[in-house]
Amino acid sequence: MELNKKEIEPGIQLFELAGSIHTGVECKRLDQAVDEQMQNNQTRIIFDFTRVTHIDSSVIGLIVKSHSRLKKSGGELRLVVAGGMVEKVLKLTQINRVITLYPTTKDAVTNFPPQKAAS
Numbered sequence: 001m002e003l004n005k006k007e008i009e010p011g012i013q014l015f016e017l018a019g020s021i022h023t024g025v026e027c028k029r030l031d032q033a034v035d036e037q038m039q040n041n042q043t044r045i046i047f048d049f050t051r052v053t054h055i056d057s058s059v060i061g062l063i064v065k066s067h068s069r070l071k072k073s074g075g076e077l078r079l080v081v082a083g084g085m086v087e088k089v090l091k092l093t094q095i096n097r098v099i100t101l102y103p104t105t106k107d108a109v110t111n112f113p114p115q116k117a118a119s
Contacts, residue, residue, distance in 0.1 A: 001026040002051075005033060011115035012044045013037050014105060018051035023058040030059075034066045043075020044115055046108045050082045060093050067099055075115070078108040 002018040015033060020026070037045060047063070049055075067077040079095075080102050081087040090096055102108035 001029070003029060003033060005037075008046075008105065009109060009112075011042065012046065012109060012112055013042050014046045014048060016048045016051070020054040021052060021059050022054065022056040027058045027062055031062055031065075034069070038069065038073060038075075041115075043070050043073045044112055045070060045075070046078045046080060046105060048080040048105055048108075049086045050080055052086050053084075055086055055089055060089070060095065063090075063095060063099070076113060078102060078112075080105050080108050 001021045002016075004016040006014050006016070008014045015030070017030075021030065034045065037043070045066070047066075063077070063079070070077045077099060079090065079099055081090060082103055087101065090101060095101075
């Protein structure tokens with residue numbers, strides 16, 4: 001798995017992912033990256049799955065966990081998918097009923113709610 005993190009707008013973090021993501025090191029690495037952002041009060045995160053070739057059930061669990069934690073912190077998780085296996089799995093598991101899927105990063109950034117101030 002490749003993971004590139006960058007701030008694409010003030011307070012909006014983009015995680016560009018590529019390759020196969022599955023149980024173990026890759027999933028733990030992504031979870032730690034979300035933890036790191038939350039510790040820095042960065043609670044608006046986009047996972048870009050457009051270059052991901054495979055995900056397993058542990059990634060689905062991580063998406064749900066990240067979404068829940070970010071939401072409780074006043075933030076939001078958005079997912080960018082462009083067809084393929086990842087979109088099929090996200091729709092099959094009905095993640096799209098809880099988290100909106102976006103076709104592009106530009107679409108995902110649009111109308112992000114403002115970042116809440118740190119307490």
